[in-house]
Amino acid sequence: MLGRMMKLHNYFRSSASFRVRIALNLKGLDYDYIPVHIAKGEHHTGPFAEISPDRLVPLLETDGDQLSQSMAIIEYLDEVHPEPALLPSDPLARAHVRALAQTIACEIHPLNNLRVLKYLVRDLKQDEDAKNAWYRHWVREGLEAFERQLVRHPASIYSWGSTPTLADCCLVPQIFNGQRFNCDFAGLPRTMAAFEACMQLEAFQKAQPSRCPDAEA
Numbered sequence: 001m002l003g004r005m006m007k008l009h010n011y012f013r014s015s016a017s018f019r020v021r022i023a024l025n026l027k028g029l030d031y032d033y034i035p036v037h038i039a040k041g042e043h044h045t046g047p048f049a050e051i052s053p054d055r056l057v058p059l060l061e062t063d064g065d066q067l068s069q070s071m072a073i074i075e076y077l078d079e080v081h082p083e084p085a086l087l088p089s090d091p092l093a094r095a096h097v098r099a100l101a102q103t104i105a106c107e108i109h110p111l112n113n114l115r116v117l118k119y120l121v122r123d124l125k126q127d128e129d130a131k132n133a134w135y136r137h138w139v140r141e142g143l144e145a146f147e148r149q150l151v152r153h154p155a156s157i158y159s160w161g162s163t164p165t166l167a168d169c170c171l172v173p174q175i176f177n178g179q180r181f182n183c184d185f186a187g188l189p190r191t192m193a194a195f196e197a198c199m200q201l202e203a204f205q206k207a208q209p210s211r212c213p214d215a216e217a
């Protein structure tokens, strides 16, 4: 490992943080867990705001530097600690894995994260039911697109191939968050099979919100 112990500033319920926790666990990398309670606004003030230009979790302190954006962090980890690889070596396969990951990270997550949901309620005066309907709509639409991508390729254990990839680092947290909002996962057999396969692995189990030091009921 490079230099000092890495520090992951994150929040147990944050799915972008969960992605990075999975990647760190898959690679067997130790890190200090630094909780940032985003529901209480801790990302906007205090020590975290000093080191985080975008004021979002996760943020990884490593090698004397600070990295933001979960996808950039995971690709960095994959380059510096190449085993086990989270992206395939074949360029076409790699593009497919990135496309699956981005279907979640770029098409679902930005529409549903905390500040968007707060804006819907506080500024646009939407009620809880409307907020939840919005959330479920974008999860469902995104996961259907994910499933359509999976069925174009031969069946595999995980989202792509016989080892977990960046796509699985994104899929599992999205399913966890979808479960909190009672999203409908019916008719997504390949997606849910990949999720179940991942959840057999200690790296995914250990990263789940309920096992985080800052977990709340």
Ligand SMILES: N[C@@H](CCC(=O)N[C@@H](CS)C(=O)NCC(=O)O)C(=O)O
Residues within 6 Å of the ligand: 013, 014, 015, 016, 017, 038, 043, 055, 056, 057, 058, 068, 069, 070, 071, 105, 113, 114, 115, 116
């Ligand atoms: N694209 C970013 C998203 C980061 C992000 O939105 N994180 C959420 C938690 S999952 C957050 O910090 N939200 C605070 C807010 O919305 O105010 C990434 O992948 O890291």
